[in-house]
Amino acid sequence: MEHREGRERADRRRRRPAVVDPDNLIARYDGVRARPDKRETLAPDRWESARTREQNETSWGVGALVETxxxxxxxxxxxxxxxxGGMHEHGETHAEGAAREVREETGVTVEITDLLAITEQTFVHAEDGREFAFRFATFRGEPTDTTLATNPGIDGETIDDVAWRETLPDNTFDRELVTRLRD
Incomplete structure (x- = not known):
């Protein structure tokens, strides 16, 4: 299975999509509930690492809010x-990428139904002020299977645990936005 997924991922990367403007993505859905705009200054080593990764992908991340x-x-x-969630890959729609990321990280299969948020993140180099933009599309995913993976993530990924949580832990990344999207 992992070998086939690796080939499919390589095939997608060879098919380069047109750059998608956030407004165009929003227009494909019925609007969004949130559109945060953030700036973060990074130390030179973190900036280079983030920039290199971004240049190898589509400048978009994708993920999903999935609830039962x-x-x-x-x-x-x-x-x-x-x-x-994770990096959107060449050759897939943003919704396909979100569904893939949920499946890869958690084992749960979802159908993407709505676009909930687009976060626009500008990263700034701490020493010379260079910038690059990264966007993250958060979708709503309706689970078609709720069974969690026993070994979450794919090779090279550091997913320590996956869980259905009744309440959001205090240490949830971007907790305020997730709370807003759940309401």
Whole structure:
């Protein structure tokens, strides 16, 4: 299975999509509930690492808010809980990428139904002021299967745990936005 997924990922990367403007993505859906705009200054080593990764992908991240009666689906990396998500890949729609990321990180299969938020993040080099923009699209995912992976994530990923959480932990990344999207 992982070998096939690796080939599919390589095939997608060879098909380069047109750059998607956030407004164009929003127009494909019925608007968004939130559109945060953030700036973060990074030390030179973190800036170079983030910039290199961004240049190898599409300048977009994708993920999904997935909820059931059991709670909200979260993935933990280190001491932080996150909505499942990651880098949007060449050759897939943003919604396809969000569904793929949820499945890869948690084992849960979802159908993407709505675009909830687009976060626009500008990263600034701490020493010389260079900048680059990164965008993250958060969708709503309706689970078609709620079984969690016993070994979350894919090779090379550091997903420590996945869980259905009744309440958001205090150490949830961007907790205010996730709370807003759940209401």
């Amino acid at each position: 009666d059991a709670g909200v689906l979260l993935a933990r990396q280190g001491d932080k809980w996150f909505l499942p």
